[in-house]
Amino acid sequence: MKNLLLIFLFLTSTAVFSQEKNPIELFFKNAEKFRVAKDYHRAIVEYEQAISLSDTVAKVHYWKGVCNLMIKDTTRALQDWQKVIALDNNYLPVYPALSKVYQNQKKYFQYKKYVDVWLSVEKDPIKRINLCVETANFFFYQDRFQDARIYSQNALGIAPDHVESLYLDAQITNNLGKYSESIITIDKILSQFAANAPINQTAKYYYEKGMAYYLQEDYKNAMPILSKADVGPYKPFITKLKPDYFFAVASALEDIYNFDQAKTMLEKAMKVDPTYIKANILLADIIVKEEHHHKGIHLFELGLKDYKGFDKLYLKAYDQFIDILICAKKYEKALKYADECLANFQGARNILYYKLVAQYKLGKREEAINTGVNLLSNSNVSPQEFVKYSLLMGYVYNNQDLQKCIQSFQDARKGPYFPAATYSIEFFSTEKNDGAQM
Numbered sequence: 159m160k161n162l163l164l165i166f167l168f169l170t171s172t173a174v175f176s177q178e179k180n181p182i183e184l185f186f187k188n189a190e191k192f193r194v195a196k197d198y199h200r201a202i203v204e205y206e207q208a209i210s211l212s213d214t215v216a217k218v219h220y221w222k223g224v225c226n227l228m229i230k231d232t233t234r235a236l237q238d239w240q241k242v243i244a245l246d247n248n249y250l251p252v253y254p255a256l257s258k259v260y261q262n263q264k265k266y267f268q269y270k271k272y273v274d275v276w277l278s279v280e281k282d283p284i285k286r287i288n289l290c291v292e293t294a295n296f297f298f299y300q301d302r303f304q305d306a307r308i309y310s311q312n313a314l315g316i317a318p319d320h321v322e323s324l325y326l327d328a329q330i331t332n333n334l335g336k337y338s339e340s341i342i343t344i345d346k347i348l349s350q351f352a353a354n355a356p357i358n359q360t361a362k363y364y365y366e367k368g369m370a371y372y373l374q375e376d377y378k379n380a381m382p383i384l385s386k387a388d389v390g391p392y393k394p395f396i397t398k399l400k401p402d403y404f405f406a407v408a409s410a411l412e413d414i415y416n417f418d419q420a421k422t423m424l425e426k427a428m429k430v431d432p433t434y435i436k437a438n439i440l441l442a443d444i445i446v447k448e449e450h451h452h453k454g455i456h457l458f459e460l461g462l463k464d465y466k467g468f469d470k471l472y473l474k475a476y477d478q479f480i481d482i483l484i485c486a487k488k489y490e491k492a493l494k495y496a497d498e499c500l501a502n503f504q505g506a507r508n509i510l511y512y513k514l515v516a517q518y519k520l521g522k523r524e525e526a527i528n529t530g531v532n533l534l535s536n537s538n539v540s541p542q543e544f545v546k547y548s549l550l551m552g553y554v555y556n557n558q559d560l561q562k563c564i565q566s567f568q569d570a571r572k573g574p575y576f577p578a579a580t581y582s583i584e585f586f587s588t589e590k591n592d593g594a595q596m
Contacts, residue, residue, distance in 0.1 A: 181208075185207040223252075243256075277312070290316070294323075307330050310326045324343050324347050337373055364384070364387040365387035367383050368386075371383060380399075384396050406577040408440060409578075410574065412444060416553065468503065480499070480516075493516040507536065515550065527554060541573075567579045567586075
């Protein structure tokens, strides 16, 4: 009996000893200690020792790839992980690692390739849905809407009533111009809510549905639906879709003689609501101002011919005359009379402003900047004058000096000029981003 016990102990200890002495496992364990200690170079050496003994263990290549990524050797990390898939395509930890790297590199083809393999081996339906949603979101925010649609549809293939997937699919179809599909999809979501569901639960769905109608210029249906989403984070977006917003922007743009942009804004307001009378009145006012008024111009020229002096009646005449000249797009003549007036009435702010407008319209950028800076530094400038001058200066600086351009618009974000200044910031920021993409 004693001899049998000795034999058993010997055999057990030999098995344990041989397991601990498995050289691949020993190198792997050593590597893991170095990896945990963040000594990635030493860890890689140990992983490579294990691989030199046997190149068939997926987890060794996976963790070696992790260490290569930590030392910023992304190329080798990708090679390690591709080797993992070649050895065992069911080794699931490798797919998030691969997809994240290709996401960051914006290598869309490779990213899709490995996501598709991942979906083919992942068995858990919840994880598959989450992966589809994550992938669709990634492509959505890259403006790759066709790719995004593939994965939102994949998610709906697994769970047709999955609200997050339905909502994402509606957002994608709106961006693809498939507005009718988006409306149908949102209605599937809204059917899952009670009629008296709190607005904070349904606002984003009504917003997306309203936008589908709005984008296809069905404003009659769009505006009542958007009103159901006019809360919280959606309120500022919906504000910019209303006639009042377009009118406010147009009014400020008219003040700086940007008539073409102002008319575009007013036409948008009248599209959304043909009965919006304020837009009609302002548009008519601009059209009247743009008429050349040849007889009036001639009479002003006769009255002001060779004038010298300080009579304020003449200052008023100059003011009205130069305004007409700018409205008639006679910028050279406006600049000439502005200088003539300023020789008699030095520092007249209205006339300096007309001079700034004329220089801006003539493309005399540096001269306009000097005039604008002098105007803005005048201690007598009223707060309303300051924001008006700042708004115009944003357009003078333009994207040739984007920092000063945006700062000028920021200075103009006060009172009635707030909508136009905000619109202008967004306009120039969009131009900057489009230029960077080109």
